[in-house]
Each structure stands twice: as C-alpha cells, then as structure tokens.
Amino acid sequence: MIDRDRLAGLLSRERAAFAERNPRSAAEYAKAGHLFGRVPMTWMNKKAAGFPLYLDSAVGAVVTDVDGHEYTDFCLGDTAAMAGHAPEQTAEAVQRRFASGACAMLPTPDAAWVGAELTRRFGVTEWSFALTATDANRWVIRLLRAITGRPRILFNSYCYHGSVDESLIVLEDGRPRNREGNVGAPVDVTVTSRVAEYNDLAGLERELAHGDVAAVVMEPALTNIGIVLPEPGYLDGVRELTRRYDTFLVNDETHTFSAGPGGATKAWNLTPDVVTIGKAIGGGIPAAAYGLSAEVAARINTMKELDLVDMGGVGGTLAGNALSIAATRATLEHVLTDAAFERMTALAERFAAGVQAVIAAHDLPWSVSRLGARAEYRFASPAPRTGTESAAKADPDLEDYLHVYLANRGILLTPFHNMALMSPATTEAQVDHHRTVFARAVEELYRA
Known part of the structure; x- marks a missing residue:
C-alpha cells in the first residue's frame, strides 16, 4: 500500500523544484493569454507539474527546453517523433x-x-x-x-x-x-x-x-x-x-x-x-x-x-x-528501417527489464507491458486485460509524482501515462539512466 500522505508530500516537493528550475517556461505560460488554455493545443495542459516545459530544440532522443535543460525524450511526441527528432x-x-x-x-x-x-x-x-x-x-x-x-x-x-x-x-x-x-x-x-x-x-x-x-x-x-x-x-x-x-x-x-x-x-x-x-x-x-x-x-x-x-x-x-x-x-x-526496429525493440526490452527489476526488488503490485519498441509500467499486477480494467487502475497522483520526479532529473515520459518509446537515436545509457532515476523515485516513495 502507498502512504498517500507521503506521496502528496513528495509530489509537492517535486512540483516546487520543477517551478524553481524552470522560470522561463513558467513565464512563457503565464503570458500566453491569447491562446485558448494558454497552449497551442489544449492537450498540452496535461501537465503533472502545473505548467508545461517550453521547447527550445530537439535532436535525436534529446529535448532542450527554454531554460537550457536537456532531457532524454522517451515521449517522442507521443509517437510522432518515433524516428527521433529532426532525423x-x-x-x-x-x-x-x-x-x-x-x-x-x-x-x-x-x-x-x-x-x-x-x-x-x-x-x-x-x-x-x-x-x-x-x-x-x-x-x-x-x-x-x-x-x-x-x-x-x-x-x-x-x-x-x-x-x-x-x-x-x-x-x-x-x-x-x-x-x-x-x-x-x-x-x-x-x-x-x-x-x-x-x-x-x-x-x-x-x-x-x-x-x-x-x-x-x-x-x-x-x-x-x-x-x-x-x-x-x-x-x-x-x-x-x-x-x-x-x-x-x-x-x-x-x-x-x-x-x-x-x-x-x-x-x-x-x-x-x-x-x-x-x-x-x-x-x-x-x-x-x-x-x-x-x-x-x-x-x-x-x-x-x-x-x-x-x-x-x-x-x-x-x-x-x-x-x-x-x-x-x-x-x-x-x-524507420527494418534494422532500426531491431535495435529499438532491443532497447525496449532492456528498458522493461530494468523497470521489472525495480518492481521485483520492492515487491510492488505493478507490472511492465511491452509492444515492440514501446514499454510501459502499470500500477497493477497482472497487467489489465481490457480497456475498462486498465482505466480503473489509473492513479493520477502516483503518475504525476513519477513524471515530475523524472523530469526534474532529465527524463520525459509520455504525459498521458507511463509509456516510453525508443527511437533509432536512443542509447543504452539513456535507458539505464531511466532505471537509476526510476529506482530512486520508488525508493523515496516506499522508504520506511
């Protein structure tokens, strides 16, 4: 069981750190008064930290925001940039x-x-x-x-x-x-x-x-x-x-x-x-x-x-x-060639194995699902078998905590869930960095 008070405290801490490290993104969001919802498309308001990061540049599997922070991008435009940014x-x-x-x-x-x-x-x-x-x-x-x-x-x-x-x-x-x-x-x-x-x-x-x-x-x-x-x-x-x-x-x-x-x-x-x-x-x-x-x-x-x-x-x-x-x-x-997919799929296998090792180490009732070059951790074990079951297993606060924790340490996941996608430009080092940061996030959440 998750200590919900502890989760709330950690999420509040991470959101405060996010606001402190991203003043330019916060300022851009504040002044965008002529945009409906303050963003170019309203789904950009799916923001675990209170405001979105603003893009400066993106190349390969790395995004740089207007505050100068670099991120390993496992979101990849929610699949739109599966080829990597600016191939x-x-x-x-x-x-x-x-x-x-x-x-x-x-x-x-x-x-x-x-x-x-x-x-x-x-x-x-x-x-x-x-x-x-x-x-x-x-x-x-x-x-x-x-x-x-x-x-x-x-x-x-x-x-x-x-x-x-x-x-x-x-x-x-x-x-x-x-x-x-x-x-x-x-x-x-x-x-x-x-x-x-x-x-x-x-x-x-x-x-x-x-x-x-x-x-x-x-x-x-x-x-x-x-x-x-x-x-x-x-x-x-x-x-x-x-x-x-x-x-x-x-x-x-x-x-x-x-x-x-x-x-x-x-x-x-x-x-x-x-x-x-x-x-x-x-x-x-x-x-x-x-x-x-x-x-x-x-x-x-x-x-x-x-x-x-x-x-x-x-x-x-x-x-x-x-x-x-x-x-x-x-x-x-x-x-996005046949050879590229072989490599991307191998990276997703590595990603999923790393997440599963953390889940097993803490004996969590979570699971990992993988679809070729895509992997996702779920707050349920076994993984849901229908869409309705999957919707019922959502935990917005836990999801937000993990997303903000990772973002504050240079990792972006798809904002709508805990999905990671590999591109031809993604590296093993980036996958392993996610495992390290994910493990720290889980350790802090379940620390006695």
Missing part, C-alpha cells in the same frame, strides 16, 4: 522539397514509392493519404459505410482513434455510454457505434450479431489507456467473427507501429481489410495514410454513385501534399 535524412528531404514547392495539388513520384513500401510492410495494397490518423480513420469509416450500407462502427472500450466521434464510446457496468468528457458530440454515440471489451470475443459476437456493423475499428493492442496486449487466440477470433458477420476489419497502427516495421499487422501475421496509420511515418512532418485491400478497393470502384473526386468527404486540400510525402519516403526508406 538527418528526413530533414534534408523536407528542405529540398519545400524549396521546390510543397502544396501544388499535383502528385509526385514519391507517392507511388511510399504506397509500394506501405504495401510491403502492411500487406494491404492500395493507399491514400491524410495528415492525421484521425482523418484517415474518419475517411475509412465513410467508405466502409458506403460499401455495406450499415450505419454502425464497433470499437473497443477505452480505445484511442484520435477524435473520431464514433470512437468515444465505453462500457460502464456492461452498458454502452459516451466516454466521460466527450466534447460536443453531434449525437449520442450509441446511435452510431457499438462497443465490446478488448479480449472479449463473446462480447464482440453479441454486438456483431445485430447485423448493423459496417466495420470493427481497433488497435491490435490497446495503447492510449496503457498497453493492453492480446490474449492467445484473441486477434484470430476477431478476424473469424468479422468474416462470419460480413463486417470489415480495420487495424489502426498509429501507435502499434512500434511492434515492428509493419506494425502488429506484420509482426503478428494479421489480415485486416484496411490499415490506418499516422504520426510516425512522417518523421515529424504531419502525415498519415490508409490502405485498402484489393477487394475493398474493387468494391468501392464499382460504386459509380460515390463522388471520390470532388465533394465526397474523403480527402482534404493538404492531404498527400508533396512535403508530407517527401518526409514519409525519407523516413521509411532511411530512418
């Missing part, structure tokens, strides 16, 4: 492309190369582009509703697919409802969506049996509620059920891309009808994509009543722009 080959490609025009509304040869490479990695054969995985998911949902004529989309409880309206559905006491905090939902989410717990095939079949589900949109492993890994046979069962009920299967690989060069789809030999992916493929430049199987593409192409060129709602002026495509090609060709 040399991507930066060079972006500079060349921008100097020659970025947004001409004309295709470039790079796009065909990227489509072929994504096919090699993920298996599905026909690709189109977006700027965010949220939009890739939205556009895929529209296409699959058009094909099937079915109105509903099925998601896992506490999944994460960006701000897709249909995805903000959870189970509470076995009943579907809007996810808490959902902002301005156009309709009650239960009108557009169905929901089943991850790792629950019986629950999935009950929902599919209604016959109104166009697609199951899922991460092969849940990530944004803490990593929740599939139980043996679960993903095969999902594929069998979706086929039995004539429902399309969409793998959102935006975060599970960490599983390997072709994400969990390739690493686990999955056969979805559609793949969506964002963030990491652009190496820091906004980029996303969705890939269709040949069967799905053929069915769409027979529907001549669909306007896929002008006002059909499955594109945007900047989608597939020359700059994003150039960045994606450079990142996939030169940075």
